Amino acid sequence: MRLYYITLNTAEEAQTISHAxxxxxxxxxxxxFPITCAYRWEGEIVTEPETVLIVKTQAGYRDRLEQVIREQIDYTHCILELTPDSVNAGFLTWLNREIPQRLL
Incomplete structure (x- = not known):
């Protein structure tokens, strides 16, 4: 299983990417969900609202996932891939039934 933590500008972007x-x-x-973000940009510190999208999927889908994101947005953003150490059996059963595992 993989989790992706993705930062976006708006909830509408998150919904569009999610549905795709x-x-x-x-x-x-x-x-x-909405968050507040502070970051350094061109020598200045900027604070602004942001939206975090969390995607639950199998390993091996990062390239395709990033392609879908690039089709929707063209700005610099964070795509962080996380591998959970432990996931409850019921959720894994659902995941394995719905999303094919890919060989890495």
């Missing part, structure tokens, strides 16, 4: 990933069978489930 779900339609293409690249994600089992997604969540998004």
């Amino acid at each position: 990933l779900l339609r293409q069978n690249l994600a089992l489930c997604t969540n998004w």
